[in-house]
Amino acid sequence: MDKTIKKNLLSYLHFSSDELYQFFPPIFYCQNKKWVAKQILEKEIKNKEELIFSKWSLLSLPKTCELTEVEIEMREDIFEYEPPQENETAWYPNYAAKELFGYYSGSLLAQDELQVLEHPILGSLRDCLTEVSKTVDNSEPTTGQGSQSTPVLIMNAERRCHLSVEPNVKEGRPQGIYGNRFARASKEVVKRALTILDPPTFSNIYAIEAPKYGSGNYTLSQIYNLFGQCYTVYTAAKIQSTMPKLKNNSQIRFNDKEDFNFLDKEETIELNPREQTVTIHLGHWGSGAYGGNKVMITIIQLLASYTAGVDKIVYHTFDHIGTRAFKIGLKKFQNLIEKHAEENQISISSFMFAIENLKLKWGHSDGN
Numbered sequence: 001m002d003k004t005i006k007k008n009l010l011s012y013l014h015f016s017s018d019e020l021y022q023f024f025p026p027i028f029y030c031q032n033k034k035w036v037a038k039q040i041l042e043k044e045i046k047n048k049e050e051l052i053f054s055k056w057s058l059l060s061l062p063k064t065c066e067l068t069e070v071e072i073e074m075r076e077d078i079f080e081y082e083p084p085q086e087n088e089t090a091w092y093p094n095y096a097a098k099e100l101f102g103y104y105s106g107s108l109l110a111q112d113e114l115q116v117l118e119h120p121i122l123g124s125l126r127d128c129l130t131e132v133s134k135t136v137d138n139s140e141p142t143t144g145q146g147s148q149s150t151p152v153l154i155m156n157a158e159r160r161c162h163l164s165v166e167p168n169v170k171e172g173r174p175q176g177i178y179g180n181r182f183a184r185a186s187k188e189v190v191k192r193a194l195t196i197l198d199p200p201t202f203s204n205i206y207a208i209e210a211p212k213y214g215s216g217n218y219t220l221s222q223i224y225n226l227f228g229q230c231y232t233v234y235t236a237a238k239i240q241s242t243m244p245k246l247k248n249n250s251q252i253r254f255n256d257k258e259d260f261n262f263l264d265k266e267e268t269i270e271l272n273p274r275e276q277t278v279t280i281h282l283g284h285w286g287s288g289a290y291g292g293n294k295v296m297i298t299i300i301q302l303l304a305s306y307t308a309g310v311d312k313i314v315y316h317t318f319d320h321i322g323t324r325a326f327k328i329g330l331k332k333f334q335n336l337i338e339k340h341a342e343e344n345q346i347s348i349s350s351f352m353f354a355i356e357n358l359k360l361k362w363g364h365s366d367g368n
Contacts, residue, residue: 014053017158024128026122026127028104035107035190037120049202051155077316095283099141100141102141102349108182110178110179151208154207160193162194208285211286211292213224216360218355218360230352231304282310291362295360297329
């Protein structure tokens with residue numbers, strides 16, 4: 001574990017949330033977003049939780065996967081940031097583009113932008129990292145460098161509100177206010193959709209960008225790419241959940257917006273394991289605008305969850321179409337396990353070939 005961290009942990013920075021708000025207040029250009037931000041940020045809240053940002057290079061894949069028990073829960077919904085159970089650390093997805101929170105200020109309200117509006121500290125973090133990355137290596141607010149994927153984890157992101165975006169005739173949004181509809185919604189409709197969280201809650205977020213716009217059958221290279229990203233980010237989430245006192249030259253404090261310094265100059269990594277149940281919330285990653293196959297995504301994420309050794313996954317299928325795809329993917333995964341497992345483990349390379357032989361095809365972008 002120590003070697004994995006030293007080799008693959010590209011960046012590990014922790015910030016005072018209060019300083020992020022002070023020196024990098026989130027900037028919204030969309031009028032409805034400005035109004036929401038005013039409502040949820042007008043009350044000053046002292047936050048003792050430090051926000052932690054980490055970036056990882058892809059881990060080397062193990063040769064085998066031990067088939068330890070993973071609790072699998074499926075829900076036909078979109079994920080909510082629910083309070084964790086005692087001794088549980090839960091992680092929620094950001095399935096957006098390479099530029100992390102790159103378009104949070106504008107009129108669109110897709111998954112990435114909604115996440116920032118509910119967690120405005122993420123807008124502050126992006127703007128801060130844009131400045132910090134001028135002098136600190138591997139701190140760019142991105143999930144990739146060149147052609148290489150660099151998954152990101154964010155711990156203790158303060159959540160100030162919940163915004164209901166689903167259709168609700170009684171509350172004046174018969175078609176919902178997701179996507180481009182949010183900017184066109186009246187202030188009264190937005191007001192009815194807004195629930196201010198007082199006190200705020202805190203969320204842990206993992207960010208990976210899916211491969212996009214493929215065609216025909218999935219290639220072995222594409223399957224490995226999908227699996228490598230998922231395995232890396234789930235393993236990293238497990239490490240950070242169970243070893244919260246990771247240190248690596250990391251604490252940044254600000255004197256002003258362009259003047260910051262490291263308080264912690266240690267080059268060592270302190271490991272302080274603790275007992276935690278690690279829960280990963282999942283969805284049909286990359287199967288919307290990027291045209292991924294939901295069945296393939298289900299199989300890959302299940303395999304990565306077992307290989308990383310997480311305790312529980314909660315798979316949010318969104319609707320009956322997503323539920324059907326998940327059930328098909330789960331069944332195919334179970335069939336492959338039965339066929340390829342030996343002494344309660346599977347060969348990763350053999351399993352990759354078996355997935356390729358399913359001849360699952362890319363889908364089409366849904367435009368969202």
